[in-house]
Amino acid sequence: MGQAQGIRARQREETQQRILTAARHLFAQVGYERATIRAIASAAGADPGLVMRYFGSKQELFSQVASMSPDDGLTGTPEEVTEYVLTSLAAKLTEEPSATLAMLRSMLTHPEAAEEVRAAANRQERQLAAAIVADDAEARAGVIGAITLGTLIARHLLQLNGLAAATPAQITSLLRPCLQSLTRDPARTPHHAAPAGDPH
């Protein structure tokens, strides 16, 4: 095998990359069903047939594009966990995490995407629940997951006024007390009333 194949392989790599990024952005913008192979190829400046040839099927292309990397760092004291969740969320609020958004955009109408999100969310909930010392730790972890989910959807996918206009720092500042009340030992934060002020 001489140089010729190396050049062609290189060309192919580049085309594949262009297809992948185009697919990632289209899936994030319009979801799995409306992101057609034709539109993806057109956005990547490639041929629809090539997309099929390189990735086999639309579903396989989606899988390669929208994998969710598992979170680590969800361990330690409640305070550490709170801050980790907040900084990790802040990162996803400043830059648009297009791979994650592709998943989120598609999860309500594409069963495979829903399954991926469920798996990732359940992993995260198990880690969170282990760090929270409470008998209702699972519910607390679930609420934390719902809050981050709702925040990302509201800002990036729906562009609701309140959240799209706010800065990431503003949002995380507002969420800090929420997460603290959810991760803190419930024996010290009763549900219905605070009989005395902050115990110190």
Place this chain on the structure above:
Amino acid sequence: MGQAQGIRARQREETQQRILTAARHLFAQVGYERATIRAIASAAGADPGLVMRYFGSKQELFSQVASMSPDDGLTGTPEEVTEYVLTSLAAKLTEEPSATLAMLRSMLTHPEAAEEVRAAANRQERQLAAAIVADDAEARAGVIGAITLGTLIARHLLQLNGLAAATPAQITSLLRPCLQSLTRDPARTPHHAAPAGDPH
């Protein structure tokens, strides 16, 4: 015109109602695109042609099914607003609000649904922001909207472990401190530390 038309008109009303409820549930289960006219008609025990005849188009059927009623009651003191949001959320956690779920399921992939949700959310955010006395009232209202949105999605549409298993009372109990910290006058609840306890 005699009785005959009355009977037929009555028949038609019943068929229309069966179609509407079938459509509502199917839209809530699989979203706008995957809920085909054929499937809706089949679930309603009616003919696909009738659905078109009665409602004109799929989009019009969706509009009739999935209208979001505007919230009132979002006014008063921060405490009152917090409790109103919580009880209104609790209601949507116990029974499955299929009209709302039809909207939510479709909002990420169907532009018309997204526009409806945006309009409803912005209405609610304006009402909430008016009740919250703070310079960042819009951001606070946006975070409250994101939290309720995320909670409903996680429980009803994704069935994430933590939230699907919890009781509505558990969830609202956990969310109460969150909402209190978001609606309370920020001058009295600084972000980073609580210098003194509850002022009364």
Place this chain on the structure above:
DNA sequence: GTCTATATTCAGATAGAC
């Protein structure tokens, strides 16, 4: 008033020419 048959459009996937 209700249902059958079909026109039209558009998607994913395949086979084969260049």
Place this chain on the structure above:
DNA sequence: GTCTATCTGAATATAGAC
């Protein structure tokens, strides 16, 4: 290696029979 042409299936919507 890349692109053209086409097959197949499914969905909305329409026209017309019963």
